[in-house]
Amino acid sequence: MEKPRKHFIDLVDKAIVAANTMDREELLFSYKGILYPVTVCSPEVFRAMESLEARTDDVILAGYPKSGTNWVGQILTDLVATFEKKNQDEENSVNEEELQEFPYLEVGDIEKYERMNKLPSRRVIFTHLLPDNLPRSVFKNKAKILLLIRNPKDVATSFYHFSNGLSLLPSYETWDDFFIAFMTGKMPWGSYFNYLSEWNKHVDDENIMTITYEELKENRALGVKNIAAFFGISLTEEELQSVVEKSSFQSMKENSPKTHGAMGSILFRKGGVSDWKNLFNEDQNQEMDKAFEEHIAGTKLGTKLKYEVYCRT
Numbered sequence: 001m002e003k004p005r006k007h008f009i010d011l012v013d014k015a016i017v018a019a020n021t022m023d024r025e026e027l028l029f030s031y032k033g034i035l036y037p038v039t040v041c042s043p044e045v046f047r048a049m050e051s052l053e054a055r056t057d058d059v060i061l062a063g064y065p066k067s068g069t070n071w072v073g074q075i076l077t078d079l080v081a082t083f084e085k086k087n088q089d090e091e092n093s094v095n096e097e098e099l100q101e102f103p104y105l106e107v108g109d110i111e112k113y114e115r116m117n118k119l120p121s122r123r124v125i126f127t128h129l130l131p132d133n134l135p136r137s138v139f140k141n142k143a144k145i146l147l148l149i150r151n152p153k154d155v156a157t158s159f160y161h162f163s164n165g166l167s168l169l170p171s172y173e174t175w176d177d178f179f180i181a182f183m184t185g186k187m188p189w190g191s192y193f194n195y196l197s198e199w200n201k202h203v204d205d206e207n208i209m210t211i212t213y214e215e216l217k218e219n220r221a222l223g224v225k226n227i228a229a230f231f232g233i234s235l236t237e238e239e240l241q242s243v244v245e246k247s248s249f250q251s252m253k254e255n256s257p258k259t260h261g262a263m264g265s266i267l268f269r270k271g272g273v274s275d276w277k278n279l280f281n282e283d284q285n286q287e288m289d290k291a292f293e294e295h296i297a298g299t300k301l302g303t304k305l306k307y308e309v310y311c312r313t
């Protein structure tokens, strides 16, 4: 990921230019009852996505927006690239530049999936989508999925700052306005509580591993090791250590002009745990605690989130 990701940066830059000419009300569209940004998604692309032929050796990262998908995505991309590099003979080596697609499955053009069907393994794919909105072949062909979740108060906090920083998303005059929209699911990619409930139905699938943002924060080296083992990526301690080092917040932020262009300074914001304490008032805390109790507490994903540790005052 050290090389500039031109395709990524170009796509985001074009979307920013388009969004700058639009009214706030025009920025999102609804597809199957869920909102998405018009500048990077479209119904035509969602329909074309069904033609993706998922493979058992695909490396899929699923995470709601702001749960750390760019972070874990970097870890996965680096793990796969390191593994492929040492296992590839020179003659069959492929030009990585030509192979690059925008890493988020649902972002691109209608021909993207036909191109992806021709890419060699292993493909690394990120997505913010609900399980039911993924191409059916993902579950049918038992592609491996790493499900990333983050405590809902920090997700909301991160989403608020991102919405106000990036013109692709509707901005909010106040945190209180954003909080209402978040709690009522009027967010791009839908409600986070619904996201957790829907993915919770798959949590026991043998091809799914769940990891939390907070556990990765606490022990990145262990997280990287577990992720590599789940995908059957066998690397030396030194190689793993290099992946760990390159995925520190500091290192990714410094490298972000090359990897993310203008969006980098907005995306790599604080990269920590508990920033929600700077925004939530007492009523909002109670409202989210109640929603968590109603929708997620007691489920496997709910337990994994350690709400008592990360979300109580």
Ligand SMILES: Nc1ncnc2c1ncn2[C@@H]1O[C@H](COP(=O)(O)OS(=O)(=O)O)[C@@H](OP(=O)(O)O)[C@H]1O
Binding pocket: 063, 064, 065, 066, 067, 068, 069, 070, 071, 154, 157, 158, 159, 161, 247, 248, 249, 250, 252, 267, 268, 269, 270, 271, 272, 275
């Ligand atoms: N290396 C590393 N370590 C720790 N945290 C990191 C890292 N990289 C990104 N981040 C933080 O992840 C948040 C962005 O989440 P996403 O990448 O899922 O955003 S997006 O929805 O795909 O735009 C966003 O969280 P906040 O800082 O709380 O806003 C990023 O800072």
